[in-house]
Amino acid sequence: MRIDKYLWCVRLFKTRSLASNEVKNERVLIDDEPVKASRELKPGDEFTVKYHGYSRSFKVLDIPKSRVGAKLVPDLLEETTPADEIDKQEFLRMARSLQRDRGTGRPTKRERRDLDRLRGES
Structure with missing residues (x-):
């Protein structure tokens, strides 16, 4: 199965065109190399999807016939x-x-506590 279609079938992207664009923009890698949308996937292949600031890695367990429900995704894909x-x-x-947003006022008490916790303060 084509990698762009597989990404859509296992619900990593909402539409097939979004999946195809991510592949075209070299954000989907196999062995740290960008792939083309026509790249065929088979069980056992591992791939990485780069997002803004982080990446996620997956291993192909099986190939679906068509788009599957969310409950069936773990049978087809393993996150590594x-x-x-x-x-x-x-x-x-x-x-x-x-x-x-700039100019929206002071942080609330709850937001201030969250910011302090994020900075590592007590």
Whole structure:
């Protein structure tokens, strides 16, 4: 199965065109090399998807006939992302949620505590 179609079938991307664009923009790697959308995947292949600031790694367990439900994805795909990349993803998610638009006022008490916790203060 083509890699762009596989990424869409296992629900890593919402649409096939999004998956195809990510492959075309060299954000999908196999053996640290960018791949073309027509690259055929087979069980046992490992690939990495680069996101903004972090990356996730996966191993192909099986090839679906078509797009599958979310509950069936673990039968087709195994995530092999290292723990440090997962920590990086969580940090970036938290940083985005704490980001304030300029001029929206002071942080609330809860936001201030979250910022202090993020900085490592008590």
